[in-house]
Amino acid sequence: MALVFDYPVEMASPQKRKVQGGRVTAKGTQPKGAQAPVQQPYSSGYVPGKVSAAWIPVLMFGLLIAGALVIIINYMGWVPGGVSNWYLLGGLGLILGGIVTATQFH
Numbered sequence: 001m002a003l004v005f006d007y008p009v010e011m012a013s014p015q016k017r018k019v020q021g022g023r024v025t026a027k028g029t030q031p032k033g034a035q036a037p038v039q040q041p042y043s044s045g046y047v048p049g050k051v052s053a054a055w056i057p058v059l060m061f062g063l064l065i066a067g068a069l070v071i072i073i074n075y076m077g078w079v080p081g082g083v084s085n086w087y088l089l090g091g092l093g094l095i096l097g098g099i100v101t102a103t104q105f106h
Helices: 055-076 085-103
Strands: none
Touching: 055 085
């Protein structure tokens, strides 16, 4: 049994209006009284010429690798006191410390 819908013409979707497109104002014009935005030379967090100490990337990679090792060693069951979620939390904390250190690297 097939359903056949015979809608009257009045219920069909309305015919689309044709709109003339194009610019309303001439290209390059600005509203009256508008001023150009003031551009700052640098973002507020960037200081040109600032260089991080040599130990920052060492600390960053050290924390990231130590956190990953703590999580892997906990997974393998090689940690003293048995497997614990506290080791996972500590490993994630070390990884987070590495990520925070990475944000301070210039």
